[in-house]
Amino acid sequence: MLHIKCPHCGLRSQNEFSYGGDATVKRPELNKDVSDKDWDNFVYLRKSPRGKHLELWQHISGCRQWIKVERDTLTHEIFKTLKASEEA
Amino acid sequence: MSEHFRLDKGGLINRSKKISFKFNGKKYFGYEGDTLASALIANGVHLVGRSFKYHRPRGFFGAGVDEPYAIVQMNRNNEVDPNVRATEQELFEGLEAKSVNCWPNVDFDIGAINNFLGKFFPAGFYYKTFMWPKSFWYKIYEPIIRKAAGFGAASIKHDKERYEHKYEYCDLLITGSGPSGLASAYAAAQNGAKVILAEDKSRFGGSLLTSEVTIGNQSGQEWAEKIITELKSMPNVVVKNRSQVFGYYDHNMLVMSERISDHLPKSEKYIPKQRLWYIRAKEVIISSGSIERPLVFGNNDIPGVMLSSAAKEYLKIYGVLVGKKPLVFTNNDSGYETAIEFKKNGIDPIILDTRKDPNSEIIKEAKDLNINIKLSYVVVAAKGYKKVNSADIAKISEDKKKY
Amino acid sequence: MTSLSALNHIHKSGFFGNYENKNEENLLKISEIKNFFIVQIVQYKNSSILIDNLNIDNLKLKNQPLTVVSNNDTRILWNGPKNWILVSKKKDLLDEILTVFKETDFAVTDLSHSRSIIEIEGNMVYEVLKKGSPLDISKLKSGDSANTVYNGITITLDFISNKPNIIRIFCLRSFGESFYHSITDASLEFGYKCL
Numbered sequence: 001m002l003h004i005k006c007p008h009c010g011l012r013s014q015n016e017f018s019y020g021g022d023a024t025v026k027r028p029e030l031n032k033d034v035s036d037k038d039w040d041n042f043v044y045l046r047k048s049p050r051g052k053h054l055e056l057w058q059h060i061s062g063c064r065q066w067i068k069v070e071r072d073t074l075t076h077e078i079f080k081t082l083k084a085s086e087e088a
Numbered sequence: 089m090s091e092h093f094r095l096d097k098g099g100l101i102n103r104s105k106k107i108s109f110k111f112n113g114k115k116y117f118g119y120e121g122d123t124l125a126s127a128l129i130a131n132g133v134h135l136v137g138r139s140f141k142y143h144r145p146r147g148f149f150g151a152g153v154d155e156p157y158a159i160v161q162m163n164r165n166n167e168v169d170p171n172v173r174a175t176e177q178e179l180f181e182g183l184e185a186k187s188v189n190c191w192p193n194v195d196f197d198i199g200a201i202n203n204f205l206g207k208f209f210p211a212g213f214y215y216k217t218f219m220w221p222k223s224f225w226y227k228i229y230e231p232i233i234r235k236a237a238g239f240g241a242a243s244i245k246h247d248k249e250r251y252e253h254k255y256e257y258c259d260l261l262i263t264g265s266g267p268s269g270l271a272s273a274y275a276a277a278q279n280g281a282k283v284i285l286a287e288d289k290s291r292f293g294g295s296l297l298t299s300e301v302t303i304g305n306q307s308g309q310e311w312a313e314k315i316i317t318e319l320k321s322m323p324n325v326v327v328k329n330r331s332q333v334f335g336y337y338d339h340n341m342l343v344m345s346e347r348i349s350d351h352l353p354k355s356e357k358y359i360p361k362q363r364l365w366y367i368r369a370k371e372v373i374i375s376s377g378s379i380e381r382p383l384v385f386g387n388n389d390i391p392g393v394m395l396s397s398a399a400k401e402y403l404k405i406y407g408v409l410v411g412k413k414p415l416v417f418t419n420n421d422s423g424y425e426t427a428i429e430f431k432k433n434g435i436d437p438i439i440l441d442t443r444k445d446p447n448s449e450i451i452k453e454a455k456d457l458n459i460n461i462k463l464s465y466v467v468v469a470a471k472g473y474k475k476v477n478s479a480d481i482a483k484i485s486e487d488k489k490k491y
Numbered sequence: 492m493t494s495l496s497a498l499n500h501i502h503k504s505g506f507f508g509n510y511e512n513k514n515e516e517n518l519l520k521i522s523e524i525k526n527f528f529i530v531q532i533v534q535y536k537n538s539s540i541l542i543d544n545l546n547i548d549n550l551k552l553k554n555q556p557l558t559v560v561s562n563n564d565t566r567i568l569w570n571g572p573k574n575w576i577l578v579s580k581k582k583d584l585l586d587e588i589l590t591v592f593k594e595t596d597f598a599v600t601d602l603s604h605s606r607s608i609i610e611i612e613g614n615m616v617y618e619v620l621k622k623g624s625p626l627d628i629s630k631l632k633s634g635d636s637a638n639t640v641y642n643g644i645t646i647t648l649d650f651i652s653n654k655p656n657i658i659r660i661f662c663l664r665s666f667g668e669s670f671y672h673s674i675t676d677a678s679l680e681f682g683y684k685c686l
Contacts, residue, residue: 001337001338001339001341001366001625002338002339003338003339003340003341003368008556008571008572009556009557009637009638010556010557011627012625012626012639013255013368013625013626015625015640015643016625016626016638016639016640060645061638061639061640061645062571062637062638062639063556063570063571063572063574063638064571064574064638065571065572076338076339078339250679252622252677252680253622254618254621254622255621255622255623255624255625255626256621257627257629357509358508358509358679358680358682359509359680360680366625368627
């Protein structure tokens with residue numbers, strides 16, 4: 001069970017959070033032509049890195065905010081957590 | 089039945105309180121503070137079960153959580169509890185237990201025929217044999233195989249006991265209350281840290297209870313008692329016995345199972361039988377001690393062959409002799425401690441040491457006590473069927489190629 | 492609107508659990524709190540209004556995590572960044588709230604009927620909470636609030652007092668009965684009295 005430091009509420013148990021996927025994925029820009037390949041990449045294509053990974057979590061049973069978590073997928077070490085608005 | 093193997097004095101049991109219990113339908117007596125294993129050994133019972141496939145006789149091998157053989161079916165307060173280690177189950181008035189994996193009984197087990205027919209059961213025997221005739225499967229083969237499979241039988245009734253869980257946070261979790269566990273708990277607690285000290289057994293002290301050591305001018309056992317009493321009086325310390333830390337997960341989350349009522353004839357009203365603790369610790373000290381590694385020789389699974397540390401524990405904690413003609417086979421100094429304990433209680437042990445020319449204080453002590461020591465000797469095979477009665481021994485040849 | 496409370500069907504007053512031979516002072520006291528006025532106040536992300544200038548029932552909002560501002564009737568719990576839960580005995584605060592919190596900057600939602608509230612009082616309150624909540628509860632004291640889970644049910648804790656320990660717990664009304672069972676089951680060991 002991970003122990004995640006919510007930037008708003010402090011250290012909380014993983015039970016209070018919900019996983020939200022890769023935080024590095026960028027949506028194609030609005031009002032521009034997007035190729036099928038770019039859409040495909042945005043919707044489906046994900047890296048599954050072994051090691052450092054920036055991911056989204058939502059503190060669903062807490063302050064309900066989305067946060068960014070930099071976590072090692074191998075050791076589960078959490079390097080830092082950020083508010084969703086902050087850049088890593 | 090009288091307790092032939094119980095010493096007149098010694099041990100940490102409460103001799104003023106006699107407890108009666110039943111094993112395989114037969115009534116025995118033990119004392120408060122006994123485990124089922126120590127009480128059975130005190131009564132001279134060594135055959136407690138049968139092995140899984142070949143139904144070879146099984147006795148006691150260890151004295152605690154490391155016990156691989158002595159698994160029994162418990163009956164407590166009209167509820168059955170399968171696969172309980174006899175070495176971990178504390179004795180209570182009216183305890184009932186029976187052997188598993190044997191029919192009609194542990195002494196005369198039909199399944200033991202497998203032991204002699206073993207060579208006719210090659211790999212894949214079951215898959216090939218029980219194919220035909222097809223109609224035999226549901227009525228004959230499957231019921232027999234199901235009966236033979238597994239050890240204890242689970243209850244089909246609803247379990248009325250309460251089981252709870254709880255979350256806890258601490259600065260320091262210490263698993264095991266031996267000398268290092270107690271010393272570190274004491275040091276951390278005095279500095280104000282929030283400490284949880286978990287001990288798997290019912291008694292605190294670990295190896296201090298079985299070793300002849302002094303700390304300061306106190307015996308190890310007295311010192312342990314003093315430290316535990318002090319720790320229990322501190323508000324920042326949680327001291328738990330009968331609590332086994334069994335998992336270490338991410339971000340220092342540890343899981344501990346506390347056996348609250350297993351040692352009582354029945355649980356108190358609204359008190360859980362067991363409680364699972366999820367502990368989030370800042371720091372963890374694993375001071376669990378170590379388990380002795382068994383030596384390899386022929387028939388080392390016969391009842392009566394056991395770890396020397398277990399023999400010492402039965403003697404020191406329960407005042408029970410595991411045998412009256414012990415043979416200690418060792419490759420290090422720890423076997424000598426067991427032999428010396430036997431000698432002090434009027435039993436003459438023989439020590440076989442694989443080493444050629446060992447030299448230490450404890451060996452000198454053993455020699456001064458006139459213990460029969462055979463250096464550079466090994467056990468080749470134990471002899472006996474339901475109980476060990478002799479052993480083939482041999483001297484190691486100079487080139488170690490033959491004996 | 493009918494005024495059946497969330498726990499009307501299961502909350503029965505009396506003594507339960509391991510209460511025999513115990514001093515009544517040491518028992519847990521469990522009660523249902525009803526007829527409270529509860530609103531959620533959310534300040535929009537792009538709003539630049541200073542909350543220090545806003546007064547409601549003589550209380551100011553405080554954008555500090557895990558805190559409560561309170562007077563005798565009203566308590567305002569921090570519920571997240573720019574997000575508060577106001578709980579009050581005064582049923583007529585809505586008009587005042589709507590004038591103070593302009594709809595251009597705030598979203599105000601009446602949650603009065605969507606929560607069930609249990610109040611527990613007693614020495615063992617923290618022990619009861621530990622039996623289901625993975626939060627380090629021992630760090631929280633009166634004047635704090637926290638959102639967490641209890642046996643999987645999302646709850647809001649409001650630490651009302653430490654002498655004696657009184658904690659008010661909010662959960663979604665539909666989870667109320669399950670949650671009530673969870674809490675009373677955890678309290679059986681200590682013995683409790685339902686008020």
